[in-house]
Amino acid sequence: MNNYLATYLKIHKGSSQQTVKSKIDDLTIKYIGPEVERFMGMSLDQFKQQGSRFGYTLIPLTDIHLHSNYQAEIEPQGDIQYVYLFSVIAAFILIIACINFMNLATARSAGRAKEVGLRKTLGSLSSHLVTQFLAESFVFSFLAAVLALGIVYTMLPFFNTLAGKELVFESLLSSKLLILLLGIVVLVGLMAGSYPAFYLTSFRVTEVLKGKVREGMKGGAVRSGLVVFQFAVSIFLIIATAVIFQQMRYVQNKNLGLNRNNVLVLSNTQHLRSGAEPLKQAMLTQSGIVAASYSNSIPALNTEGASPFRIEGSEEDHLVVRYFADYDQLETMGYSLREGRYFSRDFPADSSAIVINEALMNELGWKEAVGKELFGFNRGGRVPYKIIGVVKDFHFESLRNNVRPTAMFLNTGAANYLAIRFSNNPRETVSTIESLWKQYAGNQPFEYSFLDQDFDALFRSEQRLGNLFTTFTVLAIFIASL
Structure with missing residues (x-):
């Protein structure tokens, strides 16, 4: 009945976790029942009837690092919530960059108005123009992805130091991640190019050729709304970073109920x-x-x-x-x-x-x-x-x-x-x-260690979280400021 041991099971390929769990439950009744009677003076059924329970749970080995909420794991585990958090921040940064592209494209609308007017005069359909502008956006997105991979290759050692990881560039070249990257390229190209494409192709040929094209109230309102959204995201990230730093200061100065120094x-x-x-x-x-x-x-x-x-x-x-x-x-x-x-x-x-x-x-x-x-x-x-x-x-x-x-x-x-x-x-x-x-x-x-350093190791993941959050916040604000 001791619970200080972790037991690893290798199951047959194709076996379901539920089947294995049911067999372990049967073994629990067979072997733990006598233990309960010897230690606690009651049967396992009586033990359960009084509201107590004893059993074993299963977790896949590869899930322990990010999904385990059990105490006394072999080492401090990660947290899937952090992965979700940084994914959301990455999405915000992409959206901010897309908004920049959309605003720049629509701000240059007067310069491209004659092009649109001439193409329409020569027989181009709006659908052809939309396809052209979206294609331009996809090209920009693809070139940005290639450039991003180059930056990742260069900055990966710095990132590993900042995050305390040992990621290698080759891991980014797996088929799953390349497919994901291609999907992001298409999505970003579509997000960034859709509004400019439909906005630029909405000009009337007669107004363009007469030189009367000016930005409409609708276009200006949309751009202003997008800028407000950018700044709202930036302010949110600044506040979140401040909260994280307050948490870090709290962790460092918290009275732990013991003297960990010396x-x-x-x-x-x-x-x-x-x-x-x-x-x-x-x-x-x-x-x-x-x-x-x-x-x-x-x-x-x-x-x-x-x-x-x-x-x-x-x-x-x-x-x-x-x-x-x-x-x-x-x-x-x-x-x-x-x-x-x-x-x-x-x-x-x-x-x-x-x-x-x-x-x-x-x-x-x-x-x-x-x-x-x-x-x-x-x-x-x-x-x-x-x-x-x-x-x-x-x-x-x-x-x-x-x-x-x-x-x-x-x-x-x-x-x-x-x-x-x-x-x-x-x-x-x-x-x-x-x-x-x-x-x-x-x-x-x-073999020895210092108690204060052992506690620092417990809090290191939170400290790295704060550093990463700050770095990405600065990046997001910089992109929004462009």
């Missing part, structure tokens, strides 16, 4: 086994090392799975993130207590106690939590845990995610991470810690 995180510390505590004590003797603490989870890097908990007298389960840490986690990470206390070596009974966060206390509807009990489940059945403290909410994940209900458990054994708070120069700290690691960890690889 914290180095060692990974793979579960392999230390008996050497874990000696390594920690050796580090604490070094000047510049303020505190150190082992844990199975670390903000911005890893979150443990959630398990069901309930309060006494209730049959409602609450999914709670389990956070295992030692006695020094509070000091090392800079968490703040709202009430009660943290784990202490002076209280042996703390091994069966928990510290919860505000999010869990609020979900349970409590104004005070210290002294109350939460019931979890293990192989021995339902187990009570006494609450000894409440920590203020801190962010484990991106600010796009709400703080999840969390319970902290005391763990003095091997753990996945060692967080180290330091006051020295970071380079000196890394050198000192690496030498101690080699002394106590043997051939285990020395």
Whole structure:
């Protein structure tokens, strides 16, 4: 019943996802039913009748990056909404450019009026003239597409740096994208050329030959309306860019509920086994090392799975993130207590106690939590845990995610991470810690990161979004200003 593992399935070609899902549902009943009875003392049907549910969902591997909304993916995933957003911006930029072409073409109407008049006098039909002007528009659109491909080829390295991607020009030459590009060429040519074509061919031959052609009220009103639309789009993009920059400033200055500065995180510390505590004590003797603490989870890097908990007298389960840490986690990470206390070596009974966060206390509807009990489940059945403290909410994940209900458990054994708070120069700290690691960890690889950089990585996609949005906004305003 643990949910911290991702399982990958390779299905037969042609198999439907629904068929596979139904088979997995059958396996769930067969294998999870006994687990539910052993851990929770009830049948799977009873478990469902009380409003709880347990099951597995499927998502195609190629959909994870843009379409997954599941927590604890292997890395921060993208968002299909951003793809839609930039597609809309691209469409706006194309429309603004089309409007420019339309306005320029109609503004030059007096210059082409004699051409239209002479062609009509010589027997050209309006349909022939419309076709000619549309053809001119298609030629401009095609030449612009060729020029655009050249610009893309030249600017792609800069764009990859700006967007944090590794796109290659050859990927644009696939048959699907070339067909899409050809479709855009035709659409843009039609959009940009249709109004000028019909407008220019509407001149009367007699007025043209008498030199009485002047721009009508209708043409002027349409052009003015198109310019107003351009400026409206530009103003919208400026406002959106300002909002994004405010969001970026909010993310950078937001109080995360912890002190992420001057914290180095060692990974793979579960392999230390008996050497874990000696390594920690050796580090604490070094000047510049303020505190150190082992844990199975670390903000911005890893979150443990959630398990069901309930309060006494209730049959409602609450999914709670389990956070295992030692006695020094509070000091090392800079968490703040709202009430009660943290784990202490002076209280042996703390091994069966928990510290919860505000999010869990609020979900349970409590104004005070210290002294109350939460019931979890293990192989021995339902187990009570006494609450000894409440920590203020801190962010484990991106600010796009709400703080999840969390319970902290005391763990003095091997753990996945060692967080180290330091006051020295970071380079000196890394050198000192690496030498101690080699002394106590043997051939285990020395892998570390800085907590502030780990959080920056979480917010990097939003920062890149802001940079891209600003770039495209400047482009749109420039084109509108032409």
